[in-house]
Amino acid sequence: MASYVLRRFISVMLVLLIVVTATFVMMHAIPGGPFTREKALPPEIMKNIEEKYKLSDPLWRQYLDYMGNLLHGDFGPSFKYAGRTVNDIIADGWPVTARLGACAILFSLFVGVPSGVISALNQNRWPDNFVMAFAVIGVSVPSFVMATLLMYVFAVKLRWLPAAMWGTPKHVILPMLALSGFPTAFFARLMRSSTLDVLSQDYIRTARAKGLSWFAVVMRHVVKNAIMPVVTYLGPMVAGILTGSFVVESIFAIPGLGRFYVTSIYNRDYTTILGMTIFYSVLLVFLNFLVDIAYGWIDPRIKLVDAKE
Amino acid sequence: MRKSLVLLACLVAVMALTSVGFAAPERLANKQVASYNVGTEPETLDPAMSTGIPEAVVELSCFEGLTRLDDKNVPRPAIAESWTISKDGLVYTFKLRKSNWSNGTPVTANDFEWSWKRALDPKTAAEYATQLWYVKNGRAYNEGKIKDAAQVGVKAIDAYTLKVTLENPCTYFLQLCAFPTLMPVNRKVVEANPTGWFLKPETYIGNGPFKIVKWEHNSKIDLVPNLHFWNVGKVKVTNLTYYLIDDIKTVLSMFETGQLDSFEAPPAAEIARLTKEGVLDIKNYIGTYYYMFNTTKAPANDVRVRKALTMAIDRQKLIDFVVRGEQKPALAYVPFGLADATPTPDFRTVGGNLYKEDLAEAKKLLADAGYPDGKGFPTLTILFNTSDNHKKIAEAIQEMWKKNLGINVQLTNQEWKVYLDTRDTLNYQVARAGWIGDYLDPMTFMDMWTTTNGNNDTGWSNNKYDELIYGAMKEGDSAKRATMLHEAESILMAELPIMPIYFYTNVVVQKPYLKGVRFSPLGFVDFAAAYVLEHK
Numbered sequence: 001m002a003s004y005v006l007r008r009f010i011s012v013m014l015v016l017l018i019v020v021t022a023t024f025v026m027m028h029a030i031p032g033g034p035f036t037r038e039k040a041l042p043p044e045i046m047k048n049i050e051e052k053y054k055l056s057d058p059l060w061r062q063y064l065d066y067m068g069n070l071l072h073g074d075f076g077p078s079f080k081y082a083g084r085t086v087n088d089i090i091a092d093g094w095p096v097t098a099r100l101g102a103c104a105i106l107f108s109l110f111v112g113v114p115s116g117v118i119s120a121l122n123q124n125r126w127p128d129n130f131v132m133a134f135a136v137i138g139v140s141v142p143s144f145v146m147a148t149l150l151m152y153v154f155a156v157k158l159r160w161l162p163a164a165m166w167g168t169p170k171h172v173i174l175p176m177l178a179l180s181g182f183p184t185a186f187f188a189r190l191m192r193s194s195t196l197d198v199l200s201q202d203y204i205r206t207a208r209a210k211g212l213s214w215f216a217v218v219m220r221h222v223v224k225n226a227i228m229p230v231v232t233y234l235g236p237m238v239a240g241i242l243t244g245s246f247v248v249e250s251i252f253a254i255p256g257l258g259r260f261y262v263t264s265i266y267n268r269d270y271t272t273i274l275g276m277t278i279f280y281s282v283l284l285v286f287l288n289f290l291v292d293i294a295y296g297w298i299d300p301r302i303k304l305v306d307a308k309e
Numbered sequence: 310m311r312k313s314l315v316l317l318a319c320l321v322a323v324m325a326l327t328s329v330g331f332a333a334p335e336r337l338a339n340k341q342v343a344s345y346n347v348g349t350e351p352e353t354l355d356p357a358m359s360t361g362i363p364e365a366v367v368e369l370s371c372f373e374g375l376t377r378l379d380d381k382n383v384p385r386p387a388i389a390e391s392w393t394i395s396k397d398g399l400v401y402t403f404k405l406r407k408s409n410w411s412n413g414t415p416v417t418a419n420d421f422e423w424s425w426k427r428a429l430d431p432k433t434a435a436e437y438a439t440q441l442w443y444v445k446n447g448r449a450y451n452e453g454k455i456k457d458a459a460q461v462g463v464k465a466i467d468a469y470t471l472k473v474t475l476e477n478p479c480t481y482f483l484q485l486c487a488f489p490t491l492m493p494v495n496r497k498v499v500e501a502n503p504t505g506w507f508l509k510p511e512t513y514i515g516n517g518p519f520k521i522v523k524w525e526h527n528s529k530i531d532l533v534p535n536l537h538f539w540n541v542g543k544v545k546v547t548n549l550t551y552y553l554i555d556d557i558k559t560v561l562s563m564f565e566t567g568q569l570d571s572f573e574a575p576p577a578a579e580i581a582r583l584t585k586e587g588v589l590d591i592k593n594y595i596g597t598y599y600y601m602f603n604t605t606k607a608p609a610n611d612v613r614v615r616k617a618l619t620m621a622i623d624r625q626k627l628i629d630f631v632v633r634g635e636q637k638p639a640l641a642y643v644p645f646g647l648a649d650a651t652p653t654p655d656f657r658t659v660g661g662n663l664y665k666e667d668l669a670e671a672k673k674l675l676a677d678a679g680y681p682d683g684k685g686f687p688t689l690t691i692l693f694n695t696s697d698n699h700k701k702i703a704e705a706i707q708e709m710w711k712k713n714l715g716i717n718v719q720l721t722n723q724e725w726k727v728y729l730d731t732r733d734t735l736n737y738q739v740a741r742a743g744w745i746g747d748y749l750d751p752m753t754f755m756d757m758w759t760t761t762n763g764n765n766d767t768g769w770s771n772n773k774y775d776e777l778i779y780g781a782m783k784e785g786d787s788a789k790r791a792t793m794l795h796e797a798e799s800i801l802m803a804e805l806p807i808m809p810i811y812f813y814t815n816v817v818v819q820k821p822y823l824k825g826v827r828f829s830p831l832g833f834v835d836f837a838a839a840y841v842l843e844h845k
């Protein structure tokens with residue numbers, strides 16, 4: 001296990017190095033820089049700014065400087081927001097994005113997984129049709145449409161919940177629902193098909209023959225075995241929600257990290273682009289690692305070993 | 310006769326009294342709470358370093374310059390109680406009032422001298438340092454040609470007297486004194502934390518009507534009155550919130566649910582409804598929306614083609630059906646609302662229209678250029694930055710050019726900075742653009758078309774034009790100066806490297822109970838005199 005983790009760590013570092021280098025090269029290749037403005041700056045003023053931010057240095061030096069700072073965990077200053085570092089921006093926005101994302105994922109697991117099981121256990125009867133109808137809507141309606149709809153109904157018309165902003169539990173409900181629409185429906189469909197698959201297995205018949213109650217069979221054998229595909233998708237899904245919450249954050253005016261990531265590219269805020277890319281890459285790698293660990297825990301037949309071992 | 314006069318007088322008096330009785334009494338609300346959406350997270354709140362409107366709105370609340378613009382955009386005494394101007398228009402001597410920073414320490418002439426020199430210091434790298442290039446040696450010092458700051462023409466004679474020497478006479482210098490770049494900053498707090506003093510409410514020491522108590526990044530800024538402000542008695546709003554929300558549909562929902570009192574630029578589709586509800590107001594805005602021609606490449610290198618294209622669109626139709634918002638058709642370049650030799654009539658009214666929409670003439674010009682009925686005319690591409698509004702306008706113009714001149718037009722959109730780069734490298738045929746003035750004078754629109762100006766992305770150059778603009782920059786006689794600017798504009802509109810489309814307006818949506826907010830035609834919003842009336 002320890003050797004697996006070590007090897008995994010080294011490969012992750014290599015991947016990150018490639019990601020940072022590729023991002024660095026690509027972002028400098030796109031036309032326009034952080035201080036390209038509609039109202040063009042006089043060349044003398046541009047010179048002052050480039051000297052201040054060391055943008056007049058050759059690219060390779062900028063790259064080495066950046067990597068040097070990165071070794072100390074310093075993502076550098078934002079070019080867009082004066083006086084703020086990328087570390088500050090992440091520290092401010094990440095807890096908000098993480099809280100919203102966690103709520104959305106928990107909601108989709110607690111609603112999606114049981115719905116899928118119920119649906120499978122009632123195959124082709126009304127609960128199945130009911131759940132699957134909702135699942136079709138959840139999968140096909142994009143989150144920004146869902147967000148606009150929820151805001152219109154529950155905030156503008158019914159006045160039950162605030163239209164936007166962040167701060168109280170009430171502010172979480174609408175963005176959470178908008179964000180969890182797709183994963184809930186996706187998990188429900190996934191769980192339904194894998195449950196149906198498990199139900200047709202011999203060991204379920206054996207368990208029933210042993211005299212176990214139907215409820216016990218479902219809880220102990222069906223759900224545990226059927227949940228593997230959900231776990232497989234959980235890593236990318238969490239990463240997708242955390243990185244893809246930009247639209248929902250924007251619609252509900254939530255001060256999360258997603259907005260910064262997208263706007264940093266528009267702004268050519270080089271350090272913020274790099275910092276966010278690294279941060280999200282680490283997050284993605286970490287989540288995938290957690291999923292691998294979870295496999296072994298759920299299904300002991302899967303062992304975390306290297307190919308050589 | 311006398312009797313009837315008395316009777317008439319009585320009647321008038323009764324009518325006057327009755328009408329007073331019927332008018333709804335305006336009572337101040339107990340809670341003076343107001344909110345406004347500034348639109349986006351400020352890049353900085355350091356007045357010397359900022360360039361955008363959202364930043365300026367917050368800074369106008371937290372700082373006070375030598376002057377402040379009133380409802381009619383006339384610079385009024387602010388920290389400067391009075392001033393004298395030398396006969397040659399070069400030396401301004403400001404007498405400062407006794408006033409304090411929000412931490413209770415006095416604001417002095419030295420603060421202004423230090424702040425202006427700081428903004429000009431090349432190491433500060435202030436993007437809008439050009440606003441101080443009017444000061445003698447300001448530009449040379451900013452460009453590093455002069456190392457000694459003492460040579461810059463701003464000097465504190467004593468604690469409350471500031472002497473400013475200009476490079477050339479500048480008719481709008483008192484207006485600039487109300488601009489954020491020229492606002493004073495507190496030396497002590499800035500020196501203690503040069504790059505981050507403006508980030509925390511406790512170190513954001515200003516001298517304006519309000520002070521910040523909380524800044525939630527990407528969300529909102531809360532302000533309360535600055536009790537040390539020299540004119541605090543006039544500040545009525547006790548809790549002011551600036552929201553930093555960029556999604557305009559969200560902003561509209563917040564307005565409708567009562568979370569927000571005021572914002573600008575609602576979606577075009579909602580304008581009619583909001584007008585009906587009585588919450589929409591159209592304000593003057595100093596800006597022109599136009600298309601640029603690349604004059605270095607065919608077919609727009611031919612002035613007849615540029616003229617034909619300019620004359621062949623229906624601006625009013627475009628405004629009524631696409632843009633909405635009561636913009637004015639632009640039949641010249643400089644918008645309304647900027648002073649001529651005297652403030653009224655304004656520059657545009659004096660200058661009048663410089664061309665007309667004339668389809669027959671447009672067709673003739675196109676035929677003269679070798680394209681009768683558009684035959685043989687290469688497919689033209691309109692470049693715009695990705696935005697629904699720009700797209701709709703481009704589609705309408707595409708249709709008009711096709712229908713009126715018989716030419717084929719393609720549309721290309723690019724992401725903002727790619728589009729700026731494409732424009733800058735003259736890699737386009739026709740590109741959309743817009744210009745909002747930096748100060749209230751026609752020069753803010755005119756100097757950008759000189760040959761070497763970085764904003765002249767058309768490849769157009771005219772020696773006479775350059776001569777007139779550089780001459781006007783040095784001219785102290787406002788009548789002569791205005792004549793020069795008119796002549797220059799006539800040249801620009803005869804050669805048409807740009808095709809003006811409409812003059813902007815500022816569409817404001819505001820709750821009827823919020824009063825006294827000043828909307829400057831430059832886009833700045835000032836809450837110093839705002840108040841809230843009683844409402845449900």
